[in-house]
Amino acid sequence: MNPREITAQISKAADFLNLKKWDYGASFSNDYSVQVDKGEAKQLKASQKQILTLRVWNESNLVGITTTSDISESGIKKALNQANIASDFGNKNEKTEFSPLAKHPIEVKEAKKRNPVGIKRLLTILREAEVKLLESHESIKSVPYNGLSESFYERVYANSDGAFRSYIKSQAALYLYARAEEKNKKPRSSGSVKLGYGVEDIDIESCIKDASNKTISHLNYSSIKTDKYLICFSPESFLTIINAFSSMFNARSILDGVSLSNKNSIGEKLSTEALNIYDDGLHEKNISSSPFDGEGTPTKRLCLINKGRIENFIHSESTARIFKTIPTGHAGLGSKVSVSPDWIVVEKSEENTDLKISLDHSTYEGEFVYIEELNAIHAGVRASQGSFSLPFDGWLYKNGKKISIESATVAGDIKYLLKNIVNIESRQVVTTNGISPHIWVDKLSITGDA
Amino acid sequence: MLSSQIKSNEIVFGSCNKDLLEEIIFYGIGLGADFVEIFIENTDNSSVLAEEDFITSVSPSFGRGAGIRIFKEKKDGFVSTNDLTKQGLMRSVSQAIEMLDITDNKKREVFNGLNEHRDYSLSKKKWINEVPSIHEISEKLLVSTKSLKKNNKIITRKGSYSRNLQEVIIASSDGTYVSDIRLHQTVGLNVIASDAQYRSSGSRRFGSSGMPNEFRLWDHDKAANDVFESSMNMLYADYVDAGQMPVVLANKFGGVIFHEACGHLLETTQIERGTTPFENKLNEKIAHESVTAVDEGISEGSFGSLSVDDEGMEPEKSVLIKNGILKKFISDRAGELRTGHKRTGSGRRQNYSFAAASRMRNTFIAKGEHTKEDLINSISDGLYCKSMGGGSVGATGQFNFAVEEGYLIKNGKLTSPVKGATLIGEAKEVMPKISMCGNDLELAPGFCGSISGSVNVTVGQPHIKVDSITVGGR
Secondary structure, eight states: OOHHHHHHHHHHHHHHTTOOEEEEEEEEEEEEEEEEETTEEEEEEEEEEEEEEEEEEOTTSOEEEEEESOOSHHHHHHHHHHHHHHGGGOOSSSOOOOOTTTTSOOOOOOOOOOOOOOHHHHHHHHHHHHHHHHHTOTTEEEEEEEEEEEEEEEEEEEETTSOEEEEEEEEEEEEEEEEEOOTTSOOEEEEEEEEESSGGGSOHHHHHHHHHHHHHHTSSEEOOOSEEEEEEEOHHHHHHHHHHTGGGGBHHHHHHTOSSOOTTOTTOBOSOTTEEEEEETTOTTOTTOOSBOTTSOBOOEEEEEETTEEOOOBOOHHHHHHTTSOOOSOEEOSSSOEEOOOOEEEEEOSOOTTSOTTOOTTTOOSOEEEEEEEOOHHHHEETTTTEEEEEEEEEEEETTEEEEESSEEEEEEHHHHHHTEEEEOSOOEEOSSEEEOOEEEEEEEEEOOO | OHHHHHHHHBOOTTSOOHHHHHHHHHHHHHTTOSEEEEEEEEEEEEEEEEETTEEEEEEEEEEEEEEEEEEETTEEEEEEESOOBHHHHHHHHHHHHHHTTOOOOSSOOOOOOOOSOEETTGGGTTHHHHSOOHHHHHHHHHHHHHHTOOSTTEEEEEEEEEEEEEEEEEEETTSOEEEEEEEEEEEEEEEEEEETTEEEEEEEEEEEESOTTHHHHOOHHHHHHHHHHHHHHHHTOEEOOOEEEEEEEOSGGGGHHIIIIIIGGGBHHHHHHTOOTTTTOTTSBOSOTTOOEEEESOSTTOTTOOSSOTTSOOOOOEEEEETTEEOOOBOOHHHHHHHOOOOOSOEEOSSTTSOOEEOOSEEEEOOOSBOHHHHHHTOSEEEEEEEEEEEEEOTTSEEEEEEEEEEEEETTEEEEEEESOEEEEEHHHHGGGEEEEBSOOEEEEEEEEETTEEEEEEEEEOOEEEEEEEEEOO
16 A cells, blocks of 8 residues: 555544544655675665554544554554554643644655665675775774665655655665774774765765774774863764753653753753754755654754754644644654654854864864764763763874873763863764764863773 | 465464465575575554653554575575565565575475474463553552652652563474464653752663563562662762772672673674674683673563574573683574574564574573672772663673662772762673672563664672772763
């Protein structure tokens, strides 16, 4: 069945069950991936998957939900029935409605869909990439984590009020994580990930080069003394930390009491006036962009921090209604609708006179720690408390030299970090998770082995 | 007539599918596969969330699908699909054959048909009627969240329940033909406490496998008291000072460190990748002689227990480390094929869309002879980690774990609570430093995410002492 037929089938089954109000989100995908091991194919994978999430409203306007992979006529009937039963336990304290924007026009961009290249081509490309990476330096002994994949999917939202949205996309991903070994030294590992709409869009050579350079650059390492340091966050690592604490801008988290912000935090000063942060799911560099969210609300660019102050929260339909505003296109369909950011864009505002512009990671000659990549986010972040303690890959810059840091963690508090931003470099860098310049923060705690 | 025609052309749970499965395996072998494995599942899951004094989410879900794996020499091709018809399954076999570029079908393996059906599900079919209803779950969760409301510093109270019922059929060209039903239930409580600028959180999770009544027997009052006490103890805690120090790790979930930092390195997938420092250390000393570590799938009711693994093998009890000596790796079919380590009944996957891989089940450090007090009394200046948060291990073996509830040890006594601690190290260096094991082994349930998805496991240990480890803090 195609999405229109599924919608018609749900409508027919809902009529039969006397369910007047319903909506659904669906995803249909075909994925292909390969992994190699020293030139040999290791695992080749293909999957065909369909997921349908159905919500129904009962006579008391309470919502029930069911998720199923069975989109046959009987599967849809069963799902509607189960959702109807679940609606008896719907949340009486917080009603859910259709998004008022579910039928608003959406910006239709050129479909970013590529044709599949097929498993054999994926395998050839990955084999060649592995060989090149292994040959790039004598210390690189293996590429233990590698993969090349392509996905083709269609997402749909429709409701009993006549809303119907769908889009078709493709996405490809290449990851290469190399392991380098030298005598009497610990093995070191690092890597690179590249995304594209299709395999032909991925810059394979730069993925190989990045993985090689990063891995080799950590071969000569040293432990670091536990102390407070001036820190330069790479664009990737700063985006990681902002995403980890995005509950500060999340209306759902605020209502649930797990955010550092509250309903009255709009306008609160968090950082230097030089800092702007946006959520921009439709950004042209966002390979995973979606024109609408789980409730059918159009995706849009939203300012979260304007000149250091909280400007907006991200919303679903129900949180927007409670906050007396409009949904922002950040909802995930579920029994309890989730809210999450899409694609964070960090930039320097025009009000930037208080920054120490001499702090530039490529020219600064004083002592600082460069944090390339933060690890173990799920373990080391206490979003509801604002604290973090995270291992990282990075370097200590000292006396004009840089040396890889053997094993260390950076710890602090997100509000302290934002308040102590001392420079935002001018050049924005596109990453797989968003866009950010290098960000400098003064006096964060580093724990090392020295 | 119509009914039997449908049955012969698609997988029907609860019926004999032998002819259809044999036909599909014959098809794969005929096309030149060395080995064909079919994993089919049907799931019926529910989850319920209570927040404060309301049920805020009830989520039933259903799924059906098949994962087909073809081996040719040491390569494998894996295809998953929601299409359980004969045509759909054969299409998946063809796709896997094509992916592996199998063109030479002259050298054929022999398939002698499936063995007698081993049906582990017979006594389990009634479970679906024995598990608590949504109504019963909701009532108990609401009582639980209510009992967390012990003072006005508790600002957020949550109780969550999830039930996964998975019916599986596994058939492969070595004759394996089994069916099973798995039931996993888990329930958790979470609080956030706040007072002025101070904030803390507390959480506990409980879980079982194959015990429909377990949720009814869950002592929610004890759990609520435990979570409340933990959050209150940590509310005004100072940040820990970073540095190298001896630590005592509590029993139960303290075992997550062994699981993450060492257990994963004993899975054959790590040998295949060349990412374990223990690859060539079999029968060598890799840990302090006080350490004996076990991985098994047979403890009744434990969250990581199985009647049969996802490759159709009954799980065994594997002594991984005996008095500090490495004795065994955790292996699955691909692991045996590629590394030579015998299968241990540890081939596991989240669902049909993942190929099975060598994964831990119930993994623990065996009990020793000391009391908890012996361990603490032996330290003049260190850290007691009463409750661990999550953690992770990097590609070269470094681990990092958050301490959810910690206390300083001064002159052999527990003193003030501290927050923000993380434990950092490498298994190879830390294992020889586990110098004392307590006599109070307990297991705790958890979810482990890795190459074949998220699977139910238990971690465990008695109280243990690590002579020196890096503690990250402020």
